[in-house]
Amino acid sequence: MTALVGDVAAEVGGKLPRSVIGVAPEHPRPRRSARAKRRYALTVLAFMLPSAIPLVLFVLGPMVAAAWISLTEWNLLSPAKWVGLDNYATLLTDPETAHVFLHTVYYIVGYLPLVYIGGLAIAIALNTALRGRTLLRGVYFLPVITSWIVVALVWRWLLNPSNGVVNTVLGFFGIAGPGWWSDPAWAMPSIILASAWKDLGFVMVILLAGLQAIDPGLVDAARVDGAGWWRRLFSITLPLLSPATFFVIVISLINGFQVFDQVYAMTGGGPGGATQVVVQQIYDLTFRYGKAGEASALSWLLFIVILAVTVVQIRGQRKWVNYG
Amino acid sequence: MAETTTLRADRPRVAPARTAAARTAAARAAMGRSVLLHTVMVIGALAMFFPFYWTLVTSLSPGAGLSSTPSLVPANPSLDAYVQLFQQVPFARVVGNSMLLAVITTLVQLLTSATAAYAFSRLPFPGRTVVFGVYLATMMIPLQVLVVPLFAELKAFGLVDTYLGALLPTFAAAFGIFLLRQAMNQVPVELDEAAALDGAGHFRIFWTVILPNIRPALATLAVFAFMGSWNSFLWPLVVLRSPELQTLPVALAGLQGQFTTQWDIVMAGSVISILPMLAIYLFAQKYVIQGVANAGLK
Numbered sequence: 001m002t003a004l005v006g007d008v009a010a011e012v013g014g015k016l017p018r019s020v021i022g023v024a025p026e027h028p029r030p031r032r033s034a035r036a037k038r039r040y041a042l043t044v045l046a047f048m049l050p051s052a053i054p055l056v057l058f059v060l061g062p063m064v065a066a067a068w069i070s071l072t073e074w075n076l077l078s079p080a081k082w083v084g085l086d087n088y089a090t091l092l093t094d095p096e097t098a099h100v101f102l103h104t105v106y107y108i109v110g111y112l113p114l115v116y117i118g119g120l121a122i123a124i125a126l127n128t129a130l131r132g133r134t135l136l137r138g139v140y141f142l143p144v145i146t147s148w149i150v151v152a153l154v155w156r157w158l159l160n161p162s163n164g165v166v167n168t169v170l171g172f173f174g175i176a177g178p179g180w181w182s183d184p185a186w187a188m189p190s191i192i193l194a195s196a197w198k199d200l201g202f203v204m205v206i207l208l209a210g211l212q213a214i215d216p217g218l219v220d221a222a223r224v225d226g227a228g229w230w231r232r233l234f235s236i237t238l239p240l241l242s243p244a245t246f247f248v249i250v251i252s253l254i255n256g257f258q259v260f261d262q263v264y265a266m267t268g269g270g271p272g273g274a275t276q277v278v279v280q281q282i283y284d285l286t287f288r289y290g291k292a293g294e295a296s297a298l299s300w301l302l303f304i305v306i307l308a309v310t311v312v313q314i315r316g317q318r319k320w321v322n323y324g
Numbered sequence: 325m326a327e328t329t330t331l332r333a334d335r336p337r338v339a340p341a342r343t344a345a346a347r348t349a350a351a352r353a354a355m356g357r358s359v360l361l362h363t364v365m366v367i368g369a370l371a372m373f374f375p376f377y378w379t380l381v382t383s384l385s386p387g388a389g390l391s392s393t394p395s396l397v398p399a400n401p402s403l404d405a406y407v408q409l410f411q412q413v414p415f416a417r418v419v420g421n422s423m424l425l426a427v428i429t430t431l432v433q434l435l436t437s438a439t440a441a442y443a444f445s446r447l448p449f450p451g452r453t454v455v456f457g458v459y460l461a462t463m464m465i466p467l468q469v470l471v472v473p474l475f476a477e478l479k480a481f482g483l484v485d486t487y488l489g490a491l492l493p494t495f496a497a498a499f500g501i502f503l504l505r506q507a508m509n510q511v512p513v514e515l516d517e518a519a520a521l522d523g524a525g526h527f528r529i530f531w532t533v534i535l536p537n538i539r540p541a542l543a544t545l546a547v548f549a550f551m552g553s554w555n556s557f558l559w560p561l562v563v564l565r566s567p568e569l570q571t572l573p574v575a576l577a578g579l580q581g582q583f584t585t586q587w588d589i590v591m592a593g594s595v596i597s598i599l600p601m602l603a604i605y606l607f608a609q610k611y612v613i614q615g616v617a618n619a620g621l622k
Contacts, residue, residue: 043526044449051440051459054496058474059462065473076476125365138609139369142376145601145612147555149573150594153580154375157382157587165378197372202616209617247619258466261557265577279468287562292472299469310464 070297075290087297097298099273100281101305103188107277108256110192111199116248118196119203124237126204127211137208141201148198152265155194156181184274187267191275195262203248210244211237242321250313257306278302376598383591405588409596412589413575414568419596421564422554422572425487429494429553430546437500437545442530444501445508446516463498467558475562485565494553500545503615507541508534544615547608554601572597 032040070087074080091097122140126133143151158165159180167177178186214237222232238245260279263269269276269284276284278298285295383405385398409415443449444456474493475484483489511534519529535542560571570578576593579586605612 041449044443044447047439047443047447047526047530048455051436051496051501054436054492055459055462055498058477058493058495059465059470060458062470062473062477063465065477066469069472069476076472076479122365122368125361128361130365131362136365136369137613140372141609141613142602142605143372144616145551145605146598147557147573147601149555149557149576150379150597151375153576153590153594154379156580157591158375158378197375200372205613205616206619254464254466258468260468261573264557265580279466282468282471283558286472286475292476296472299466299472303466303469306464306466 066296066299069293070300072293074292076286076292077290080293083293087294088301090294091297091301096281097301100276100278103275104257104259104277106188107192107195107259108253110189111195111256112249112252114192114196115199115203115252116245118200119207119248122200122204123207123211124233126208137205140204143198144201146198148261149265151194151198152262155190155197156266159190159193181267182271184271187271187275191259191262191266194266195259198262199252203252206244206248207241210241214240239322243323246313246317246321250310253309253313254306257302257309379591379594379598382587383595385588387586387588405586405592406596408586409589409592413579415575415593415596417568418570418572418575421487421569422597423600425490425494425560425571426550426553428491430549432491432495433497433500433549434542434546436496437504438535438542439530440496440501441504441508442526442534444505446513446529446534447526459498459501463502471558471562474559478563484563485569487569489563490560490569490571493559494556497549497552500549503545503548503618504538504541506618507538511537540611540614543608544611544618547604547612548615550604551601554597 069080071082071084072080073083073086126137126140130136159167161167161177161179161182164177164180166180170177180190181187218236218240219232222236227235258279259277260283263275263277263280264283267275269280279302282295282298282302285291285298381396381398384401384403386400386402386404440459444452470493478484478489478492481489483492515533515537516529519533524532555573556571557573557577561574561577564570564574567575572593576590576597579590579593
């Protein structure tokens with residue numbers, strides 16, 4: 001936590017404006033009367049409190065409270081009973097915990113390459129001289145603004161095993177489509193498919209912005225030197241695109257570990273627990289089984305995993321991210 | 325095609341090496357590639373758009389999903405599903421709830437983000453960098469981690485199953501503060517200084533100098549805040565228990581939970597839930613896409 005905050009803070013600190021009205025932090029502050037100081041402090045408070053109060057009350061406070069609840073046995077109704085680290089011990093020895101984390105990782109491993117390669121292909125195509133670029137960009141972005149619930153419902157209907165559109169079309173080609181969300185083997189791929197379809201536009205926009213920042217002279221120079229399309233992609237475009245790629249991967253991993261809405265609406269964790277992901281498990285533990293303590297412990301495990309993965313990525317970025 | 329032409333114009337050295345025939349062949353190949361690319365992109369766009377089209381068609385096909393096989397145009401188009409939607413569930417109320425929550429969330433988030441961004445951009449105070457780091461770190465905390473304690477907290481305040489309970493946790497968001505601070509840092513400090521010489525205090529500078537200069541960023545944040553609230557699912561699901569307080573996504577998920585899903589009704593609800601976002605998106609497309617692009621570049 002501190003390492004990450006430190007990194008962020010260091011980066012942010014470097015960008016703060018040098019001269020600020022009345023006070024420049026790098027120079028000795030002008031001597032002010034006690035009254036002026038008090039007035040300035042009140043001004044700062046007036047600007048900070050509207051955001052600080054909600055953040056402390058509804059983010060930082062609950063974060064700490066979740067740690068405390070995770071050490072109790074509690075069903076949200078009767079008084080909580082202190083149990084120390086029991087919840088963590090239960091979770092770490094329960095094979096169900098490994099399952100829900102594995103399912104979450106399965107989701108990420110299927111989703112990330114699909115959405116990245118798809119988004120990259122569209123971004124590259126839209127970066128060339130193409131008629132109707134703006135319209136195409138709008139259409140590819142459309143699913144991003146739609147809610148997960150609508151996307152999940154629509155895809156559940158499209159992938160309906162008996163008379164859904166997808167299986168009807170497959171049947172037209174003589175292929176018997178699988179039972180998508182009703183077959184344990186296909187339920188997760190269904191969720192991955194719907195999620196990738198929704199997020200493709202988001203990834204496309206980030207990568208397109210990255211592509212447009214690349215100096216076309218570099219690509220032309222490589223072309224003159226006889227580098228083919230693939231060679232230019234791997235030796236020039238992708239390395240120069242690495243900051244955008246880094247952002248996409250960091251965000252996708254953070255979001256991927258928190259996957260919930262589409263699972264809740266498409267399969268509810270089924271069939272037979274085949275799509276039970278971590279957050280669905282947290283929800284079920286709290287609101288179906290009345291185990292708020294265990295749910296909080298699982299929440300903290302999830303947060304620690306997300307934090308660890310993010311810190312590892314920030315540390316590792318120097319090896320492959322090229323900030324030109 | 326255009327690319328090849330500019331290349332040739334830019335680099336005449338390459339051109340003399342080619343014969344006229346080779347040039348025509350190259351142009352034809354480039355043309356073929358361009359046609360192929362356009363075709364692929366249009367097919368892709370149709371695939372992206374198809375589910376929306378399908379939602380609309382299904383919502384207009386009475387009794388869809390019970391025994392019907394899909395067809396591209398509804399056999400007996402009717403608005404029956406929309407009528408039933410408003411009869412079976414308090415749907416007008418649900419749409420109103422979502423609208424109310426989204427508008428309030430957007431307004432309050434604009435206020436809390438703008439004031440905090442001003443402090444982080446213009447008001448040095450001890451520990452400012454650390455506080456900003458903590459603010460940014462809150463972006464990484466999954467809502468799911470907070471659900472149980474938040475629920476307990478709002479229960480203790482007696483706010484479960486109230487609009488206020490649904491609203492309070494959405495009042496401040498680090499993303500907005502980050503976005504607006506970025507924009508404020510682009511506003512030249514000389515403008516503030518000129519206003520300060522005219523005797524303006526911080527509140528006046530904030531209101532008359534800074535805010536008018538960051539309108540595009542404010543619009544971006546407004547769209548994102550509205551979208552976040554309009555589409556949010558987990559927190560409204562947890563905190564709003566009575567049917568008449570439900571929001572659109574929760575009500576839609578609930579419709580599906582019935583014994584036999586009436587897909588025409590579910591899809592009618594989906595169409596209604598997409599429309600306002602679509603309107604806002606068409607109006608602010610430039611800002612939305614720019615906002616996403618900026619998030620990735622900075």
